[in-house]
Amino acid sequence: MGRMKLSFRVEQRPEPSALMRIAAPVIATVLTLVVGSVLFAVLGYNPLTTLAAFFVAPLDSVNGLSEWLLKASPLVLIACGLAVGFRANVWNIGAEGQFTMGAIAACGVGLFYPNPDSLLLLPLMFLAGAGAGMAWAAIPAFLRARMNTNEILVTLMLTYVATLFLSWLVHGPWRDPQGFNYPQTALLPPTAMFEPFDYSYRLNPSIFITVIAVLGMWIFTDRSFLGYKMSVSGAAPLAARYAGFRQSAAVWTGLLAGGAAAGIAGMAELAGPLGQLSPQVSPGYGFAAIIVAFIGRLNAFGIVLGGLLMSLLFLGGEAVQMNLGLPAALTRIFQGILLFFLLAADFFIFYRLRRLPEHG
């Protein structure tokens, strides 16, 4: 009675697959290498050299390793904060803005604190950074909790506000009088900076903040009752209401955690590699951290791996542009392919394809 046609149906697995949990990143990596190699080969680059330049060369020196961790640190820190909200379906897309506000507030304290030699300077900058990030995130939190506005839009728009505010500061009131009219502030005093482990490299102790944040995030999401309530809000909002967990509490916690983490990351970036404010304080950490959070499956230790990977992609992308002359667009495409496969492969942890015989 007609031919057989194969068709597939996507269905939810009764339990997440433990095998796929481990296999998914491996499958994604293999697929990326295959597709990437084809892409490079078609465009006339030797796939092997390109991949080596992308993934191996950047880590081939102490400086490379230092840069790797230096860039991974803010990504992981911000992603930890964001994931707290994402687990509860609170979508803070504006970490970039909270990062910027954190850097601005920390810089204000560092430049204008009456006693530039005080040992309190760095801790005060830390508090200012965290506070400013939280304050910036409190605006969408208030609007969402009280007026049910969409936090995705508000956080995103506030990012542009923060960027323009920064631009105004460094072009106007905070511009360094001795700065040859460059749009940047004066350098921070030494007490307002993290001292690098070694002056040949840029890595500094602010990375320990990230380590503590990762542990804190793990305890919060995995062990704490508040974290439990947040995960219920995310997985089943009706069950949260049924149990009497307040939605507004989840909104506030999620946004404030993300704001604090991003603000602290901004402060650490300022008091670390930057040393002063200029119109570009972030190479896009706040946005990249969103991807890091999802690559890490919103799990503290996964986020560490995600951050390391993302940082390597940044470095590798720069390396192949400089060493092999690959166009910037091509490196971005390659990064996109990897992230796509990673997130797509995760889908099969929770879902599977089932073959249906269909009668035509």
Add this chain to the structure above:
Amino acid sequence: MTPRLELHNISKRYPGVVANDDISLSIMPGEIHAVLGENGAGKSTLMKIIYGAAQADSGEIYCDGKLIEDHNPAVSRALGIEMVYQHFALFESVSVVENIALSVSGFDLAGLARRITELSLRYGMPIDPHRSVHDLSVGERQRVEIVRCLLQAPKLLILDEPTSVLTPQAVLKLFETLRQLASEGCSILYISHKLEEVQQLCDSATVLRNGRVTGTAGPKETTALELARMMVGAKLPEMHVDPSVRSAQPVLQVRGLSAPAADQYGTDLQEISFDVHGGEIVGLAGVSGNGQAELVSLLSGERLHHKAEAIRIDGQPVGRLDPAWRRRLGMAFVPEERLGRGAVPPQSLWENTVLTTHRRGLVRKGLVDRAKAMASASGIIDRFKVKANGPQSSAQSLSGGNLQKYIVGREIALEPKLLLVSQPTWGVDVGAAAFIRQTLVDLSRAGAAVLIVSEELDELFEICDRLLVICRGRVSGPLVRRETDREEVGLLMTRAGNGAANGQDETKLQG
């Protein structure tokens, strides 16, 4: 005469269960044939196989003497086999005729509307083809589904638990329609677990238990007890309902509760007043969609009410308190939706225990005590005989009935002063349902106030001390169970309650 449908040795296995084991049956043209069995006996699987929505592992299906090969729903429709599912597949936002147009070829809406009116009148279930589906009651929606099937001039009509959404009066109407259809030569396969209905309607019955045929009978010549034995096995669970000792003060007091519907498909509640005392079970009867969902969410605190005094727990006004507060006052609640409301689907059972049991020492210094939560979940699994792989299995991996046992168990383990239960035994097999009902009775006899919202009148009559009836957002009653009957309740279920007379009725009826 050739049978309209014959099944030969149908078997179907799913991982871990044999859903159908060597089932044979045969239906003549014009015969009304019942498939009886508890939930989980394999009825629905069998129907899917007959309709072609699932494939049997082995066995043969003959229609009018011809073997059906390569079965699927399209083949069924070509052969004149139509099915009315238990859960309707209608689009709320468009009209009846537009819904039906989706399943017939061609798109002559005017002509189709005429045929719908004609057919529905001929079979005594009038339906206006131009009304929007969201305005229709559940009974009317079922008519739409049936008319949709009748348009295909079926030779065999399959109905899956068709009366679970109907009032007693509507059930009688449906039976008339079905008898008329049968007299015109259409065979009817009627799936149910309700014995009385089968005895009333059907010419023959096949009884299933655990996927096997345990007997065939002429239901009119067989006693209900014999049929029940075939369904459940030798032992029938017995209920012990001790007389109730009511507390002096009501635990739950509702006074003049009115609320607009939460959305356009909801029901407005109007001036609802009733009491539930400690030591008694009060049942709220009604056809679904008459305001039960709205009332329950107001009572549970999932929706707040601007007037705090409209709802009192132990005398304390709680209308504006959220569910967490009301739970602190001793309320527990089993909602109608198990997955996503009563339980978080992807989370494990122990995590789902924390959902409402966290107040009982499962949280220390802000951290969840996993060991205690595990122990608590294991306790519920043991005590309520939940079939699960242990406290680690996820809520969504449990069958509906087992998850219900788990949620009821979890809420009862809270030792509540007031328990609200929506549809306590939906989709639960007879044995487990009896167990849940007995637990509810025991809880009330230990002094708790229990309010049960159910569409199953049999269930309410079995365990409730007093009955309320909700219809179009108004509550009538209370009626004392021993002094009322299905007839009276059924009438109240379809007619707007005499709201004004409520207060006087109460004293009279309780007197």
